[in-house]
Amino acid sequence: MRKEKRLILLVDDDLAVRESLKFALELDDLSVSLCGTGEELLLHDDLGAACCLVLDYQMPGMDGLDVLDALRAKGLALPIILITGHATESLRRRARKAGVMQLLEKPLVDSALLDSIRHAIRLGRYPGAARSH
Template sequence: MSNAPDVILLVDDDAAVRNALKFSLGMEGFTVRLYATPEALLAEDELPAGSCLVIDYRMPAIDGLELVERLRSRGVTLPVFLISGRVTPSLRVRAASLGIDGVLEKPLSELVVSIRRVLDARP
């Protein structure tokens, strides 16, 4: 049996990407909560335990790395996957320094497998 999270928290400023990922992850049995902006996620008082974050890297105002930095400073230790249209070695290094579990390049054929692998490895 999988240790699937209660919910995937998805932050992406592109509505088409949000909706496509919600559909795809929903087909895999995940509940998906959508956020159009990093600020919308940051406005949440409490994030559900057992959830997983999927965050777009390039967004206006606050990029995905800054969002993760702000969440980490608030004590949020949920697993995080950063998604981007272009992944560079320096982006991977910066993401790893924040404890991000994976950096995936769009299209996201490996997203579900990556989420399950990280969550199944939790104690």
């Protein structure tokens, strides 16, 4: 019997980052769907089916925490891994307060992202947020 692949949504405005992360995650038998902006993510057909969201913080338009606020307002609960090129202490505090499961700094080192995604999958839905119906 074939195991169903877990869907990971990945949002980053840099096409090269999106494509390289998708390639690496698919090598680990994950299904990855890409978005270039937060606005694109909010319209994504499979938003409710994802088991984890990898979200860039710095993007044109909505930043990663704005996107997270919009997801929570929609009642969507899923583990969020926020990635950023510059993780200040202020951003770390804001991310924790917003319910971000993990904040990773680019360039992503070794298996940090994959390890965080595996942890998110083991946890299931984010326990502190409202569930979608």
